[in-house]
Amino acid sequence: MIKKLKASDNEMVMDFLKDEAALNLFIIGDIEAFGYDSDFQELWGFFGEDHDLSAILLRFHNSFIPYAKTGTVPVKEFSEIIKSFPDKIFLSGKSDLVEKFETIPGIELGKKQVTYFAECNTDEFIGQTKCEIKKANTEDLDRIIELRAGIEEFHPNPNARKILMQSMETGTGRTYYLEQDGQMVASASTAAENSMSAMIVGVCTHIDYRRKGLATAVMQKLFKDVMNEGKLLCLFYDNPEAGRIYKRLGFVDIGKWTMYR
Known part of the structure; x- marks a missing residue:
């Protein structure tokens, strides 16, 4: 029933x-x-x-x-x-x-995408960054969408801007980013934040600024802030290189997750 x-x-x-x-x-x-x-x-x-x-x-x-x-x-x-x-x-x-x-x-x-589902409950391996990482507000929404739109692996949801706005206004998500040369070049977000945990989403770097550790720097700041609030971190990944980065930061696989986009 x-x-x-x-x-x-x-x-x-x-x-x-x-x-x-x-x-x-x-x-x-x-x-x-x-x-x-x-x-x-x-x-x-x-x-x-x-x-x-x-x-x-x-x-x-x-x-x-x-x-x-x-x-x-x-x-x-x-x-x-x-x-x-x-x-x-x-x-x-x-x-x-x-x-x-x-x-x-x-x-x-x-399109079907099968990913690994991982979680992290320790900040022992996260480290810290000296980069100036900023927390986005609603005025940054269009720049976040523009950055993500340039990532080949991403599959934008037509409601992405509305969902981002909603998450910021309700405290169920946040986005941190790094700027270089006057533009947003790396960012990472949380989604579905609740009293116990937060999902890491939207980790990305502009194609012209990759392999410089910029996304890792953003994640270090974001992860520290979320875990200092006593929350568990979760994320999806399907790229082995990304998986190695996440595991160096303390994530462990707990299952598989399938998305159709």
Whole structure:
């Protein structure tokens, strides 16, 4: 049985999600920030024959994340919900779950990207930078979008500016950056920040300024500030070179995550 979740279900929902809190960072963070009644966010729960919650589907704008503990997810039921939205769909989640949606008629998924999911709970290996790293505000949004647009590996979300604005205004995300020659040349952001953790996203360097350690310098400042607030860091990566950098900073792999963009 599918049920639209509401605020009165929150204790049950959080209890269900907490066993894999790192993997559920986006869902937990979005619930803490935006609750159950926003026009851009909805949650549905699937209840089995025993009437216990066994799976959750989150919609955040046009992005969907399904989650289930056991590796089984109600694909048919969740697919009907996803297909009811006319915009281009962005789907992501634990690889063994979301890949079950690939063959569903009527769901047009974008380019598939399988990444490693890693977490860091120590600042022992992060180090410090002497570079002048700045924290972005809403006046810097267009420059952040412009920098990311020049990164071949990135797949911009049409709602990217709105989402960045929203994260800054609500405190669910922040962006740090470094300038050289009067332009933004490297940046890194958090997303889905919640009371326990933060996801590192949007780590990038302008193509003309690479291999100078600039992105690492930005990350060092960002990581230190977030961890000083007692939060765990999480991130995705699929580039082996990036993976080596993250592991030198203290990250360890805990699973795989698939995104369709």
